[in-house]
Amino acid sequence: MNRWIPYIAKRLFYMALTLFIIITATFFLMNFLPGTPFNNQDRLSASQLEMLNKKYGFDQPLFSRYLNYLGNILHGDFGISLQFSDQKITTLLGQRMGPSIQLGLQAVLFGTVVGVFLGMIAAMHQNRGLDVFCSLFAITGRSVPNFVVAVLLQYLFAITLKWLPIGLWDEGFRSTILPTLALSISPMAESCRFIRTEMVEVLSSDYIELARAKGMSEIRIAFSHGLRNALIPLITVLGPMTVSLMTGSLVVENIFAVPGIGEQFTKSILSNDYYTIMAVTILFSALLVTVIFLTDILYQLIDPRVRVEGQA
Amino acid sequence: MIEAILRVNHLSVSFDTYAGTVRAVRDISFDLGPGETLALVGESGCGKSVTCRSVMGLLARNARVEAGEILFQGEDLLKKSNREMRAIRGGKIAMIFQDPMTSLDPTMKIGRQIAEAVTLHRKVSRGEAKRRVLELLQLVGIEEGEKRYHQYPHEFSGGQRQRIVIAIALAADPRILIADEPTTALDVTMQAQILDLMKDIQRKTGTSVIFITHDLGVVANVADRVAVMYAGRIVEIGTADEVFYDPRHPYTWGLLASMPTLATEDEKLYAIPGTPPTLIDPQPGDLFAPRNPYALEADKIAEPPLFPVSGTHFAATWLLDPRAPKIDPPEAIRRRARERGSL
């Protein structure tokens, strides 16, 4: 157990450093943004503008604002939204976490389960009809952007067939089906391709041949030895995949009017809401580094081979 | 003669590849008696592994059995369904692979890997299966079975892993054990130990063994009979004594001459010139002829049949035709026979 402590400490240090650099960079970057967050600036008088600047702290020197900002973040305070003038960003984003997380998890779960299944079928029928079908499916999923899929699904199932709601987050699970499907396309394609490649390699390995020589059926080999060995490396891509899915949901959330982080981010961008943009950036980055860290740990816990190399 | 447990008759196997059809095994026949050890010897690519994979029903997808039959206890294995073959594979005929470092699933505890082989062929409870696994571990010489049961393959050395692979093969008391170069990947001391173990096990269980190897030194230790293969054919087959001390085929001469003995002091080791032929559209005639210093004009016309030397000894060379000129085997071979005589 002891060997974990220095490793984890080192990783945590680099995570903190990464986040610090990202916070600093975004902060200064935002200050170079053209335009101001006050979209009706032209109509504001000089004194009004001064008041607003004072209210949001824009009259302070840049560096002291930066220090303030850092201090506040340590207390979990990301400032006040410029767009919704009295909203604390922490509360604002807190409200919007729920739908994004729900969509993200549903999409990853559904996408990987289907993808792994397709990848397995493809590997077991290598270079035959089913394989070609699964591979074509995977490459299509990789090629077509999720917002295009979202629009097509919306057109087909909501507008033409009227089976499911067009958008808005007001019909419980039914509202989540189409956005989940649209978002699940890329993890599906990704894991299908990944599992196929891994499985093809695993299935040609000596221990699979030994399992055949034991008299085991192909199906049982695929599940008990093949999938077991092919799934472990999938863990390494699963985490980053989840994060990219959540950031990728920016437009999809917009299309289906999901009150999530992505939709908030889009709104903030279009209205130059500095502090919210920064908060979301930091949030997503924190999510990404944490997830990568966790998957690394998980991978080492699960794969007996990596475990030993770590000991050596 | 005792009824053979396995009889391979005129087996031919081809592979379809992009480059053409590879005639990997061409008209092979041999049989295996109960408790007997038959060695299949030859260079890589000579078809010895393909022969064994046909027996196991484990040929690659692009392989085709062109002709022949494989009779196991009188039944043709080539006519069996997948399901029937699964019961035979591991149950009646088991196999040991070449590289113990890659033959075990790295993510599964070895106890479970052996138990799998037990429960696939026997209806037993978990407790009984585990008891059987521990018994097998003891049989193959792995100490502290109870603790080892819960370890992963990487926690074992190469030799120990090969013992585990052997335990898996023995799980269901097979009638035939096919060992595909089981010692090639091991270092010399390990080789001797594994060979001893196999002999020991054969004595205890009475299984028949097909031993595939390219190393005649290994063969001398374990085999009752030897079949020498070249380019997909058996070119010489006989008892170990006959093949070692009275070889008739020039290829066997070459193999034996290239094998170091205590007598080979400072002279250079012999190497058979050239490389094995490709088996895509093989040219007519004896495929060994281009590498054979004793080749006859007849070799260019047709492949020689197996000429009987004795009741148990056959060799496929035109040199055994009564019309052929009398040719003496090379000095190294004659010396070997003399040394044997003087023992």
Added chain:
Amino acid sequence: MSEAKVLIPDSAFVPAASAAAQAEPELPRALSFLEDSWRKLRKNKAAVVTLALLIIITTLAFLAPVLAPFDPNEQHLAHKNLPPKWPGVSLNGLNGTSEFRGRRIDAYALAKVQEDQYYLLGTDEFGRDLLSRCLWGTRISLTIAFIAAVLDLTIGISYGLFSAMKGGRVDNAMQRALEILSGIPSLVLVVLMLLVFQPGIASIILAMVISSWIPMARVVRAEALKTKQMEYVQAARALGASEVKIALGHILPNISGIVIVRAMFSIPSAIFFETFLSFLGVGMRIPNASIGTLLNGGYKVFRLYPYQMFIPAAILCVIMLSFNLFADGLRDVFDPKMKE
């Protein structure tokens, strides 16, 4: 056996003439790297078909100034939202009619379009010809993608090679920097960058390149480190070749296959980013046409005029699919490790 005896004449039982000394078969002429690659690529049907498609699409897009029947930005409000109409085709969807309250109406007649006037892909909400806009839009999107890919390649190779050749502390520091940069989700990074720069083609390219060269640099470094260990590189070093010469003369040519494959994959990803940003509203600015802005425009009206959305979507899908399939084919040729 007796048959065989009949077949072989007695005279054949003499030692064979020069049997052992048969002529070595003549080796086929060695193929050059390109010839060999092309030969292998040709076997992959999907790659060949998509390569042809890509050539056609690229040619059409870059000939846009010649081929486009109209000025892509010319507004003709009277002719707005006209469905596609093809000469001599009476199929619904291609005959200039649209469905209105359950009835088919001739949109062209309604807009008083001249009889011989055809908009093959229809018009948008400002009456601009969609075919012309698609041609120009594809041209811009492809340009952005190609330039971005070239920049990725240049920066990635320089950074990766330098890092690998220096090794030690420099390499370590450079890798840490990469790690930190890759801690920001690329989509967010691109969006941030676009907010900072003035909108336009150059900013889009710059914003994309900022995040997308990272994987390229990683691949180059990893491959270069492997190649560095090779005997022939060691030999070159022993002969006194300079580090620069080793990097450019020995290592780069040997990792070029993998680099080409990666570059091929970075084109579709650049196209994706462009459409994504433009769709989001921070990419190309209207009225300039790109696939992304066309999608954005189409999406605004797609409940009423779905063709305005579907046409650019279809173009995007075909391009993305072709690039990915072709890149897959290239990978099989250049990166045999991935080949099954």
